[in-house]
Amino acid sequence: MKRVIASFARNIVFANILLILIFLAGGFAVKYMVRENFPEFELDMITSRCLFQGPIPKKSKRASTVK
Numbered sequence: 910m911k912r913v914i915a916s917f918a919r920n921i922v923f924a925n926i927l928l929i930l931i932f933l934a935g936g937f938a939v940k941y942m943v944r945e946n947f948p949e950f951e952l953d954m955i956t957s958r959c960l961f962q963g964p965i966p967k968k969s970k971r972a973s974t975v976k
Contacts, residue, residue: 917924 917927
């Protein structure tokens with residue numbers, strides 16, 4: 910590893926060219942990367958009506974939901 914660092918320190922042009930090649934490879938990778946969107950789905954909604962004689966709405970809501 911010390912030899913690689915020493916060779917980059919001696920030959921600055923080689924280090925710059927290698928850096929440019931790494932950036933170009935990253936740019937191409939980003940360009941051709943498969944991108945995913947949010948999946949398309951329909952919301953399954955259920956509407957329930959309950960008729961309770963007398964209790965307040967909070968109690969009727971609590972009685973009709975499942976936790």
